[in-house]
Amino acid sequence: MELRFLGVRGSVAVSGAHAARIGGNTACVEVTSAGHRLVLDAGTGVRALGERLIQESGPQKATLLFSHLHWDHVQGFPFFAPAYAPTTQLTLYGPGPGGDVALERVLSSQMQAPSFPVPLSAMRARMRFCEALSGVPLEVGPFRITPFALPHPQGCLGYRIEEGGRAFVYATDVELSRAGVTPALGRWMEGADVLCLDAQYTPDEYAGRSGPARRGWGHSTMMDAAQIAAHVQAQRLLLFHHDPARTDEQAEEMAEAARTHFAAAEPAREGKVLRLGA
Template identity: 35%
Template sequence: MKITFHGVRGSIPAPGPDTVKYGGNTTCIEVRSDAGDLIILDGGTGIRQLGLELLRELPVHCSIFITHTHWDHIQGLPFFTPLFIPGNRIDFYGAFDPVYMKDLKAILTQQMEYCYFPITENELKARISYHTLSESEQTHIGSARVTNILLNHPVLNFGYLVEADGKRFFFTGDNEPPLNPYEPDDENHQMYAELIEQRKQHIIDFIRGVDLIVIDAQYTREEYLKDKMGWGHGYYESSIEMAREAGIPRVRITHHDPARTDQQLDAIHQRLRDQGLLPDDMEVEFAREGVTIEL
């Protein structure tokens, strides 16, 4: 199984001379099984370049799993060239939005209305299908299996476990450690703390021992505690600890803050190392656009 990063930036694209090393495109990950099954996780701006590369292997048959429909995870889809070519087959998978009562097709189609884009969804030439997933549902894509789990974000967000060729890979999408809304002296605090712990343990058990985790950590701990709590993203220490508890040997931090330069990311990684926050038995690196990992 091969995992290639086509977009590792969070919130909004950040192109320019200060983001060349890690990349400025928003979230998109390509997963290939040894049999050639193509799974794409999220459709941020990184999916545009992936689409151009796929023109070398027409017809394209791919399965795109959307963690959630915040703009930085879907904004590249109107520029995904395989959607415009007859003979291609594109299968979309994602959750139903219970707040706005919209399925994935309704949300993605709305993004391509004329007021936002010059070509509507019904003008696309590829064969397109949409699949609404329920939590813990397993989907077989050729020789691969994809299973989702609900994680913590202001909109419903699925993390995806991809299993193929005897290997296991997990992508969180956007995820924040759950917060207890009750003060410690509130009678509901302990009950809610127990619910958080149960949910946390459920997630740890789900991802335990995977070969690679790609995990959201947009903030430093100081930034998070100052004014980013509740925004739906982890910080470096919380994400590394989550991977450590699950016994995961290889970690790639993603969803880099758009204001973060290459130099700043390098400095943060070095600081984590100097402070002894990178476990000796774990390979912890920051995800870089264009890099492929083979499991």
């Protein structure tokens, strides 16, 4: 299983020297194995994936798994070049009951006038919209995928992806301070080889000691993420969904603080590639 991080930023994409090492694109992670491709969320990072795929020969096929439908997780889809090719096959999972209908509606609405020059129907790919339901496993090629509910405004799904005896857990947009490690949440993170967790805020930001209090905004601190990674005995923790104002240096400092609770913590970086297993 190969993981490729195409967007690791939260809320809105950024650019500039302050974000050159961590990256500025919003959430998108590619997971591949044995010719099968999963795409977790379609933030602005999905555009670069599309540009790479259209350079490859032959028709493209991918399964897109959406954690939720807030704009930083869908805003890159209109720029996903393979979706305009009639030879492309896309299976798109929207979160929760009725997620198939909701996902198609959201993707369509963001491409309607006056927001975008062409409608969703301009995308000629064969698209199949499906529901992703918490606790109901999906089988895609060699992957076993289990969605699970995360505490976040309007709801969110995390995904545990297993293949070849390895496990990658993607849990962006989760307010861990409020949830704690409930048995229902911890079971899906247990023993992950790579645990990708929301860590948008510092404790001071979350509590309101630095700017407005962020309680109830649906995101976690790096210390929450580190404590949960230790609790579930993950092998590696990637701090994800970096605040748009976060500099590279600040992200590194947050990771250093997180390592006081979990030694194998590091900031997720755009362009990073990890290989799990042989």
